[in-house]
Amino acid sequence: MKTKFAFVFIVFTLVLAACSAPATPTAAPTSMPEPTATPTEVPVAKNIVDIAVEDGRFTTLVAAVQAAGLAETLNGEGPFTVFAPTDDAFAALPEGTMDSLLLPESKQQLTDILLYHVVPGKVMAEDVVGLDGQMADTALEGKQVDVKVDMGSVYLNENVKVVITDIEASNGVIHVIDAVLLPPSEAAAMQKLDIVDTAISDGRFTTLVAAVQAAGLAETLKGEGPFTVFAPTDDAFAALPEGTLDSLLLPENKQQLTDILLYHVVSGKVMASDVVNLTSAPTVLGKDATVKVEDGKVFLNDTVQVIITDIETSNGVIHVIDAVLLPPQ
Numbered sequence: 031m032k033t034k035f036a037f038v039f040i041v042f043t044l045v046l047a048a049c050s051a052p053a054t055p056t057a058a059p060t061s062m063p064e065p066t067a068t069p070t071e072v073p074v075a076k077n078i079v080d081i082a083v084e085d086g087r088f089t090t091l092v093a094a095v096q097a098a099g100l101a102e103t104l105n106g107e108g109p110f111t112v113f114a115p116t117d118d119a120f121a122a123l124p125e126g127t128m129d130s131l132l133l134p135e136s137k138q139q140l141t142d143i144l145l146y147h148v149v150p151g152k153v154m155a156e157d158v159v160g161l162d163g164q165m166a167d168t169a170l171e172g173k174q175v176d177v178k179v180d181m182g183s184v185y186l187n188e189n190v191k192v193v194i195t196d197i198e199a200s201n202g203v204i205h206v207i208d209a210v211l212l213p214p215s216e217a218a219a220m221q222k223l224d225i226v227d228t229a230i231s232d233g234r235f236t237t238l239v240a241a242v243q244a245a246g247l248a249e250t251l252k253g254e255g256p257f258t259v260f261a262p263t264d265d266a267f268a269a270l271p272e273g274t275l276d277s278l279l280l281p282e283n284k285q286q287l288t289d290i291l292l293y294h295v296v297s298g299k300v301m302a303s304d305v306v307n308l309t310s311a312p313t314v315l316g317k318d319a320t321v322k323v324e325d326g327k328v329f330l331n332d333t334v335q336v337i338i339t340d341i342e343t344s345n346g347v348i349h350v351i352d353a354v355l356l357p358p359q
Contacts, residue, residue, distance in 0.1 A: 077105050078105075079092070090117045091120070105201075106201065111203050111205070112148055113149075113211060114205070119207065119209045124222065142170055146169075147207075158177060158184055162179040189209070193206050223343060223344060238264075241291060244279050247292075257295055258297075258298060262354045265352075266354050289315055296314065302328075305321060317358060333353065334352065335351065
């Protein structure tokens with residue numbers, strides 16, 4: 031009996047222990063991760079043309095790009111690197127240059143100048159600096175710009191300074207420059223000579239140049255001015271009475287020669303549109319030449335015709351005449 035009771039007690043104890051033992055904890059169900067917030071997308075930068083339009087410092091450049099029909103190109107995929115002249119840079123060109131370039135007949139010339147400011151690819155400032163002493167290919171076929179780094183500043187073609195860098199656009203980058211880049215041929219054309227050098231290079235004024243040099247007036251007419259010169263051609267001097275010019279070129283007649291030459295010079299830059307509104311022109315000699323317009327032609331002192339007008343120089347303007355003006359006695 032004791033044995034049976036002990037066995038029952040043991041079984042009862044084991045069952046009781048089993049019932050009272052803490053249940054084995056089960057792993058909590060894995061919760062779904064919180065949905066990640068979609069990151070805010072960085073707005074895409076505007077393209078090169080839109081940036082130039084909105085900036086406000088490139089109104090002339092934008093007008094030129096539109097006149098040349100290049101807006102669509104520079105709105106394209108690219109990438110492009112644009113060296114962008116400011117309005118002040120365009121304003122520093124010789125007077126009348128931009129007005130001339132914006133004419134429909136100058137579209138190709140304007141296009142060439144603008145393409146000379148564009149380099150294919152996205153060339154950041156650090157890359158430009160790495161081109162020190164090298165040439166960069168422009169979008170104008172066969173034309174390059176020279177890159178130079180001096181005292182931490184970058185210069186293109188020796189004297190055009192990069193003043194602001196790395197304005198990034200969706201299709202490239204803009205670097206701001208302080209002057210207009212001109213392809214070599216355009217640069218040469220825009221570097222006007224002074225009055226004397228213009229007369230020398232022209233070839234129709236060899237007698238006038240010789241007279242100016244004999245009178246000692248070359249340095250004056252190469253000065254700042256501005257001057258307006260009514261320039262007789264070689265044929266005009268040849269029409270003087272025989273021996274007149276030989277006599278005038280003698281040292282003892284220097285004052286007489288000087289007076290005649292000064293009678294062909296007017297102070298200031300008097301363009302053809304101004305001449306036609308005059309009745310007389312005060313010369314540097316202190317004596318006036320009369321001005322008359324007849325049948326659309328301009329005559330000085332009644333009979334001397336102005337045959338070519340508005341040859342602009344760095345220090346004034348030349349109008350070509352068909353005879354020598356002689357001061358009134």
